[in-house]
Amino acid sequence: MFRETIKKHYKKLLLLSVFVAAILAVIFQLRKNQADIKTEIREELKPVGYNAEAILVKEIPISKAFTYRGTVEPIKTVILSAESDGKITYSGLENGKSVNKGATLLKVDRTIRSSSYRLSQDAYTKAQSDYLKLSELFKSGNASGMEVENAKLAMQNAASQLAVSRKQVGQTTVLSPVNGIIVDRKVNQGEFVSTGTQIGSVACLDSVRITVFVKQEQVGQLKRGDAVSIQSVSSPNIIIKGRIYAVIPVASAASTYPVEIRCTNTKGFALMGGMSVDVQFNQGTIAKVLAVPRTSITKIDTNNAVYVVRGNNSPVLRPIITGKPVGTYLTVSKGLKAGDTVLTKGQLNVGADKKLQQVHIIN
Template structure:
């Protein structure tokens, strides 16, 4: 009797469990969203059309000065005059520093007196030699002394000229390294002069694009600091050797204007448009779905989205060339594909 009751209880439990599962399944199915096959999905579209495909590539670089030099004196001594300040614009031949030259002037003055004495002796010996009153060798020695003294004077005059330090070209004083009263030695830096009347924009161009450029080519240049200004530069140098990453430096000479003054170290970029192909069928990149090996496109046909396989060729930043699978004038979906299946009714925007 107990065994029968146990069996009945197990059967009742199993039946209750089965009923509960069936009931829960119905509730879950009722809650699951079932799309309406007749409801239209809003999508954005574009028309497959014939286009001249071109690729615009932008290369970023930085401006460097046309010329920059550290002013180093060819003489040593104390600086007695230093009429420059950082940021000051100076012209070519402008005085940068004057070194103490008093000792050199004294030496030149002493040699001038000696030279005058030799020249007087020369006049006397010339008269005496003519009258055989003195050996000719005295005349020769005096002539050699005059030449030697003149050479010493020229040497000291050169040293005297070196105590005046001037600019080799026009520019801006970007660094002043000493002060008046400092004692400098030969070759020690005094100041740095930077010429930005013309700038050089240096960009790194990868190997695959280097043949798109040539020396002498004019290029438009854009900058972040002057987004609305238009600059034009000319390629002055293309490196013959690239770096380890196969990038080649290109140097573009850019005249610097007074209104939109560029400075060394600023960023600049060039854009080069490369015509990839003539008239060819193309669609926006957003139209392509699927994988790269099996690209597909949703085409609007009779109010429905029809998924079609295509073959793609040349690509740009904005378009894909379609070599097979579409015709010019086909309306393709460019946005909203995530809500589509093959045959979904759509409303084109």
């Protein structure tokens, strides 16, 4: 009986020991699992390292040249008129035709005027002869001084009439007063014209003017006499030099200022009236400005910004004001200084849970 009692107690103690051991094992495993979880959390919370590329902000040379489009106009257009009455016997008037100064553009029948000229020539010859004869007779005492004076006056009148007749014959031909292009033909061969009848127009294109409208922030850089380059839109390979003739100090309705350019058509009539051209100002003028690659630009709301790196610290987002694009760069007018380091690659990795390990500076 006693042995059976001891056996029962032994079994209970054994079961209790096993139970306690199991509980302790469970507790140990739970603690181990908890430690593992904390370790995993610490690892997950540990900042992720990343590499990036950056560039030192520096000044770059840029051209201060700027271009505006304008329209070519003749400096002057000459209106042609008939100088005598009659039938047109020849017309060289043809719209678009290039003519040189002195070229014959129109002839009017000169039959009547030629006859009048010959009569005037004969009258002058006779009056001259009479004057010379009376002058000789006066020397020998066979003519009075009054007769000589009257003959001299008659000769002078005949000379004046001859000059008028000669001019009238010349007026039957209309010559081009300038080098240019015929832009308006109003009469044809065979028609009758009167003195003063408008027969056409010639646009003088030896020299031309171009008017462009320049923004107020740029017009202050311009002055009379500055050289410009003119490029035809229709013939981009032709570049002609010109100069600023006038800067008009009164703004247009669009708050731009008219600038008049004049140039000589050194290559024939490369520039024609009404033609569109591009005028480039400030050629050869260079300025140095801060600039950053376009790849460095990110956004704060709708404004441009860059990540600035100092030592091993995390990049700091800094707003900047950008200006004119220069190739793959943007000029910077505010927010940076020469020597600043800005990220050009790796900006998407920047965050509170990430750590910048290495920055490769690109020259």
